[in-house]
Amino acid sequence: MNQSLIQLQGIVKKFPGVLANDHVDLDICSGEIHAILGENGSGKSTLMSILAGLYRPDDGNILVNGVEQKFRSPKDAIDCGIGMIHQHFKLVEPFTVAENITLGEKQTSFILASKKLNDRIIELGIKYGLEINPDAKIWQLSVGEKQRVEIVRMLYRGSKVLVLDEPTAVLTPQEAAELFENLRKMAMAGCAVVLITHKLNEVEAVADRVTVLRQGKVAGVLEKHQINAQEMVRLMVGRSVVMQYARSSSSVGKVVLELNKVKALNDMGLPCLREMSLRVREGEVLGLAGVSGNGQREMAEIIAGLRLIQSGEVLLNGQSISNLSPRAIIDLGVAYVPEDRLGMGLVPDLNTLDNLILKNYHRPEYSGRWLLKPRAVQQNADTLVKQYQVKLASLLQPVKLMSGGNLQKLLLAREISSSPKLMVIVYPARGLDIGATEAVHKLLLELKQQKTAILLISEDLDEIFKLADRVGVVFNGQLTGEFPVEQADLEEVGLLMTGSRTARERINDNEPAHS
């Protein structure tokens, strides 16, 4: 192995009530792709934020090329050639790609020279296969493209160490493969790449070395020849995890949800659904694959009553629910787990008690004429937290302090406990570690046994193939393909998701669009 480019020694970081990093050591060499693994809340992002100068460690040293450095702000880290792509992109949405790339650049002209900048971006794009239109506005881009902007920005700044925090959580398999190819190119060019991910197959495919974190400590370091899924899981969670579920063929009943030629606009006022039609039956999981930004989120919002449709109709058990109020739709038995758990699903600053009664606080079980019934509220929370094994410090703590996996379990607990007829769930496992993913998936499969119709929207094809009975593909606001899961082909679905013409044509020839 090459000489260490970056050495972290004995890093300690405390947050109020949590020890996020507990004497962590990490070696990163130039030319390698170094994966960092760990459950939710094991301190991966914290450690990398320390390396990027964003957080200040409470103890420990950072050595760059063997020289100790004290990072007082991200600027110091950038000056040492460290660039990080955060879990939540740090892009200015109303700005153009070029503006975002030049933001914060030093030793350059006072006046913006857009021509020169654009040429440079295009040149870099060609060199690394990361083509991007410099004049596009960020909000117009798909998540994959946004990520490309972040990478080009780091390259543009000449970063030597590239840290990517869960970059593939939002990518199609093809996009992910492309990303890895690019990362490999950068490593060959002498950069060091640090990759955080929850997907073990990716680690097996690209990593040269793996550091596994567990509860803020290093659980182990694996060299290339030692990398295998079982070992990584053992280090991460200390037990084995089910990777494949038995597919129980529950009896499929009558149609619960039906969308007929629904048209709607997105937040920008542009069409996001163009004649979308689909059906979900009792006891069935319809898995909708698609790159985010193709209308899935908007569709889920329509079903939950949060967005108006322009034409077409939405039926629940044969009854129209088009443009009804969310409360009316909830009362009809629709449960909704949105993509944005902390923004839309839960209220971050409220505690667990309150979050669990958000949808039924007005029911007589929980409220009298004027006041809530504190005992009932407490009891409800106690039971749900126990039943769904939500790990939390206290029922009275704001939920924003919980880890991602536990938040998702809490949300599912609230939604499932209403015994819904239809469950709409968006990206259920995004950002969850394998343990939490397993728990969430099990909950969904149990729900299916209880004859609930489930509309599962996800970008993660593995997840869809594991859970769904039928697989649909959404592209550009339409259903571009639908297969029973046994007949679906991973490769083909991936191609359909990116709207690749050949695949779409094939579908149009063989299998006229479902309606």
Add this chain to the structure above:
Amino acid sequence: MSIQEFLIPLLATAITAGTPILYAAIGELITERAGIINLGVEGIMLVGAVSGFMAAIATGSPWMGLLASMLAGGAVALIHAFLTITLRANQVVSGLSLTIFGTGLSGYLGKSYIGIPVAKPFDIMPLGPLAKIPIIGPIFFQHDILVYISYGLVIVLWYYMYRTRPGLNLRALGENPAAMDALGINVFLLRYIYVVVGGMFGGVGGAYLSLAYAPSWLENMTAGRGWIAVALVIFALWNPLRALLGSYLFGGIDALGFRLQVLNVQISPFFLKMLPYLFTVLVLVVVVARHKGRLSTPGALGLPYDREER
């Protein structure tokens, strides 16, 4: 009386009446572009007006008065910066208390200055040949120097915001400070600077009232112009050119009321005085309705930034 005799003086007054609002709005616009709401503008203008007036009397130079008003406005804004940026206090509360503070402080400081004239205010100074252009000249180029400076200021600020690198940073600061921070830009320092500079312009807005528009000191002489400036920034969609337009519009309404009164039109003077404020409300309703709530508000406006916040 011909249209010319009525309209040209009206438009000329629209500009002088709009200038204090314009300075204050520019200050607020810069502040809000950096992501901080400062509702203390009214107080800052008053403090600027009184300290400018006092300094002008003490030194006999309106320029020293102007300088004093900038320092005073900047100092009050610095309090806001400390409270909202360093201590991450609620920006609305901090701003409101500054207005109350500024109103009280200016009243106290100005007690003994009521009714005293300034020896040398900013005088009208026709701008050479430009002033002789028919129609345009009398409307735009027969004013005091602060009006001419404000023309330049708006253009320079527009160019700065949309064409230069620091201007790009300024806009990004109000949109996504976390991104700026991660890119190695000192969010705290920049926000401090822009809040203080914004306060300086607020101070100048006040000084324009006490040293040029109506050279004297009266308690509460801003009469809500600071609040109009805050509303104007929204009307302007955070663009300095639109702020200029908006200021003159308000100035025009103000001037119209005044003119009608002079002409002895039978409308209650109280009603005429109310017009600019009524107009503020109407304009805001129209702008917000037209953009259906999708204004180009800086994304992080009003949110304190904390690097380690979850």
